[in-house]
Amino acid sequence: MTNSKEIFTLIKELVSIPSPSGNTARVIDFCEKQLGGLGFEMQRNKKGGLLVTIPGKNANQHRMLTAHVDTLGAMVKEIKPNGRLKLSMIGGFRWNSVEGEYCEIETDSGEIFTGTILMKQTSVHVYKDAGEAKRNEDNIEVRIDERTTSAEETKALGINVGDFVSFDPRVQITNSGYIKSRHLDDKASTALLMLLIKAIKDEGLELPYTTHFLISNNEEIGYGGNASISPETVEYLAVDMGALGEGQSSDEYTVSICAKDSSGPYHYGLRKHLVQLAKDHNIDYKVDIYPYYGSDASAAIKSGYDIVHGLVGPGIEASHAFERTHETSLINTEKLLRAYVMSTITTY
Incomplete structure (x- = not known):
């Protein structure tokens, strides 16, 4: 066990x-x-995702597991007359969650510039409404760490509309067993899938079914895992975060098994199978509903695939903002994934 x-x-x-x-x-x-x-078969799909296939005893029925490495971010929407940058969101975050964050701007040529995402009314010594002004795309801007005070000077650096802006993850690992960082959604689960693939090789595990692992790269915008699904695929399990907050049953210490999100219920038979696996293997779990959420598995269903779909993952606190989870949640998720890939497909 990892x-x-x-x-x-x-x-x-x-x-x-x-x-x-x-x-x-x-x-x-x-x-x-x-x-x-x-030594496993590996290829990139046309969208740029990475697909790893491990042959199993049964080549007529396949499984697919996916996690995504794409994250929230932004693009340069406009170069303002003062040389600062107006942003357009990539993914579903709120402007207040990135206020004060360090960032990087990547130009078309690959050059990287650093900056800070700020309200234009930041200084309380200048702006009476510094605390009350709306946190929105009209008031949020990027202060670039270069000597620029005009649009012309910023453009001369090579920065243009359409350049990508990424947020500083600020990753920290605590002595108490937490990891806190931006983008644990969904790089925490990606790490678990990668380590599971490695364990299958290192331990010489023979899977009961040919299993595909997709590291998808467009989930945050809705369509990362809705393709590259073989016609033999019966079950599709998205490995993503469990959303925490008031009214939720998930926490930072267990694996979360999703019953329903904004797309509707996940497959009841697969959900019961995952719960039974957790019980059989003494894995701490919670069943939960995520009210404002979608996954690669729900995207695949919406694309018309005739599959059984499910969703599990570690509980992530403060999703799409200042995220955190505990090592026990990661380990419980890893245990469930291992038990799942070695289990028998249920007749639904």
Whole structure:
């Protein structure tokens, strides 16, 4: 069984690679390099996601598991007359969650500039409404760490409309067993899938069914895992975060099994199978409903695939903002994933 130090190390590496949806080549390169020496069939789909296939005893019925490496981020919407940048969101976050955050701007040529995301009314010594002004795209701007006070000077740096902006993850691992960072959604689960693939190789495990692992790269914008699904696929399990908050049953210490999200109920038979596996293997779990949520699995269903779909993942506090989870949630998720890939497909 993988230890928490190994899990934390891989998560830290993943969150430290900027990968807003639409600009994920670097992190996919990293995943491909990490998994490339294992000898499994591996290919990139046309969207740029990474697909790893492990043959199983049964080649007529397949499984698919997915996690995504694309993250929230932004694009340069406008270069303002003062040389600062107006942003357009990538993914569903709120402006207040990135106020004061350090960021990187990547130009078309690959040059990186740093900056800070701020309200234009930040200084309380100048702006009477510094606290009350709306946190929105009209008031939020990027202060670039370069000597620029005009649109012309910013453009001369090579910064243009359409350049990607990524947020500093600020990753920290605590002595009390927490990892806190932006983009644990969904790089925490990506790390778990990568380590599971490695464990299957290292331990010589023979899977009961041919199993595909998709590291998708467009989930935050709704369509990362809705393709590259073989016609033999019976079950599709998205491995994403459990959403925490008031009224939720999930927490930072158990694996969350989703019963329903904004797309509707997940497959009841698969959900019961996952719950039974958790009970059989003494895995701490919670069943939950995520009211404002969608996954790669629900995207695949909406695309018309005739599959059984499910969703599990570690509980992530403060999703799409200042995220955190505990090592026990990661370990419980890893245990359930291992039990699942070795289990028998239920007749639904």
